[in-house]
Amino acid sequence: xxxxxxxxxxxxxxxxxxxxxxxxxxxxxxxxxxxxxxxxxxxxxxxxxxxxxxxxxxxxxxxxxxxxxxxxxxxxxxxxxxxxxxxxxxxxxxxxxxxxxxxxxxxxxxxxxx
Amino acid sequence: xxxxxxxxxxxxxxxxxxxxxxxxxxxxxxxxxxxxxxxxxxxxxxxxxxxxxxxxxxxxxxxxxxxxxxxxxxxxxxxxxxxxxxxxxxxxxxxxxxxxxxxxxxxxxxxxxx
Numbered sequence: 001x002x003x004x005x006x007x008x009x010x011x012x013x014x015x016x017x018x019x020x021x022x023x024x025x026x027x028x029x030x031x032x033x034x035x036x037x038x039x040x041x042x043x044x045x046x047x048x049x050x051x052x053x054x055x056x057x058x059x060x061x062x063x064x065x066x067x068x069x070x071x072x073x074x075x076x077x078x079x080x081x082x083x084x085x086x087x088x089x090x091x092x093x094x095x096x097x098x099x100x101x102x103x104x105x106x107x108x109x110x111x112x113x114x
Numbered sequence: 115x116x117x118x119x120x121x122x123x124x125x126x127x128x129x130x131x132x133x134x135x136x137x138x139x140x141x142x143x144x145x146x147x148x149x150x151x152x153x154x155x156x157x158x159x160x161x162x163x164x165x166x167x168x169x170x171x172x173x174x175x176x177x178x179x180x181x182x183x184x185x186x187x188x189x190x191x192x193x194x195x196x197x198x199x200x201x202x203x204x205x206x207x208x209x210x211x212x213x214x215x216x217x218x219x220x221x222x223x224x225x226x227x228x
Contacts, residue, residue: 031214042118042205042218043159050214058215090159100147100166100209103216105159 001026006091006106013081013113021076021109023091031094032074033058033103034066036087043090049074081113116141118208120219127196128227134181135191135222137206143167145211148182148189153203153221162204165189167211193224201226 007022025032033048035058045058049068063085065077074093078085088110092103117140127133139148150162165173165182173180177197181190193200206219 033214033216035218040123040220042120042220043207044218045216048214056214059217088157092159100164100211102161102164103159108157 003027004091004093004104004106006089006109008109009107010110011112013078013111015082015113017081018077018079019081021078021089021091021111023074023076023106024072025074025091025093025104026072027093027095027104028071029093029095029104030071031096031101031103032068033092034064034074034076035090035092036060036085037090037108038087046076046089078111081111083113085111086113087111116143116146116208116210116215116217118206118217118219120204120206120222122222123220124223124225126225126227127193127200129196129198131196132192132194133196133224135193135204135206135224137189137191137219139187139189139206139208139217141187141208141210143210143212147209147211148180149207149209150178150180150189150191151205151207151218152200153205154199154201159205163191196226198226198228200224 034046035043047066091106094101
């Protein structure tokens with residue numbers, strides 16, 4: 001199993017550009033989520049999904065869109081990038097929704113918005 | 115909303131000694147899950163240990179153990195026989211059993227001195 005994969009590893013955008021961060025898992029996990037990590041603030045939940053076709057907002061959803069058309073993929077879209085979205089983004093998945101199961105994290109994407 | 119506080123931005127320990135990392139949280143719920151994650155310089159998030167709030171017994175995983183004080187809303191991590199490979203950022207996290215929200219603390223950077 002590849003686990004949780006994220007692409008790209010690094011990205012530089014200009015203000016106003018759009019892009020999609022890709023996330024895929026091959027463990028047949030129901031639950032997938034996106035976090036951002038900023039210095040001194042730990043990880044903050046952006047959006048999550050408890051299964052194909054079901055998504056919901058986390059703590060900091062503004063400026064981001066998600067969709068879940070398959071169990072395996074959970075892309076994160078930035079429609080109009082802003083410097084405040086400069087961060088490291090992590091995708092994670094777990095087998096069951098919202099319970100005490102371990103979340104498996106991807107390697108992260110470092111995004112810089114100029 | 116639940117909050118997680120790690121009051122020690124940095125800690126250091128001598129190799130083979132014991133160190134305790136602190137974590138407190140704020141919640142009105144009675145059922146929830148607590149986690150400690152390790153993030154080495156590679157940026158990969160790795161689960162260290164987890165605790166279900168309904169369990170009185172403190173969780174233990176080899177050299178890692180927790181002191182879970184539910185009434186005090188405290189969840190500290192003890193690392194025994196510290197090794198150089200334990201050097202990393204450590205994040206405490208809270209996950210509600212009623213929804214899919216997961217909150218992380220700001221992290222504690224642990225240095226292990228040879």
